[in-house]
Amino acid sequence: MKLIHLTDLHLVPPEATLFGFDPAERLRKTVERINRDHADAELCVVTGDLTDEGDVASYGLLREVLKDMRVSTRLLLGNHDSRENFILAFPDEQRDENGFVQSVYESSVGRFIFLDTLVQGHGHGALDGGRLEWLLARLAEKPEAPAYVFAHHPLQPIGLPHFEPWNTANWRHIMRSIVAAGNVRHIFHGHVHVDVGGTWHGVPFSASRGVAHQIIPHFMRRDADFVEDAPAFDVALIENDGFLLHRLEVSDRPVVAVSAAG
16 A cells, blocks of 8 residues: 655645745655555655644635645644644545544554644643543554554654744653554654654654754754745655555656666
8 A cells, every 4th residue: 555645735715835945746746656656555644734833725726726636635634733624625535523624534554643732822742631532442443453543743752842842742651652552653743844753652653854944953952943945745655564654746857867777
């Protein structure tokens, strides 16, 4: 099974720019690359910060850009999003019984569980208000089925001081609960604008540096340098007995040689 992971689109209204560039144009180029090389993917998941300010116009623009996507797409919310405006623009996106944008997708290789970590008006994430209980109930429904969890905020620290105030609240309890469930094979997240991967008590996680702007990782400083590198996305190849993750960027680098077998 092939999965596409996008994150941190940070769209702004039409004709506007962010840090001097057009996030929608970066997303269009990313969609073009996915359609060209990865239209056989079963699903594309976008892990939040769909817009930069959560405004209606930006969600409308997102709908327009995604019309060209040839891969079925699921959208999650990040700290830059507005749950109310998102639901207005995407009324068909599934929600849980408490109104959070959380759902399950039964993939060909296991259960994909989509979380809503948005805390309106704040940069950190949370799984309060019944959200953690919802997750654990979904994991317990089919304990024998491999589960893959998707969230905007990391559910564990990534070692960068800049993000310590913006982690998921009560993360240690959340991760211990996930580990105890015993069937989570991987956690995908966004938010951090860097490429990172690791494990926490044996549970692997990964994040892409995203489609919009990126940051230069600093392991001592609490501030961050934002840069405009090439848009990036991840391609996961998932089998019953294995998991591979490729990190790709959308660039116009020229081909300098072609190698043929034989």
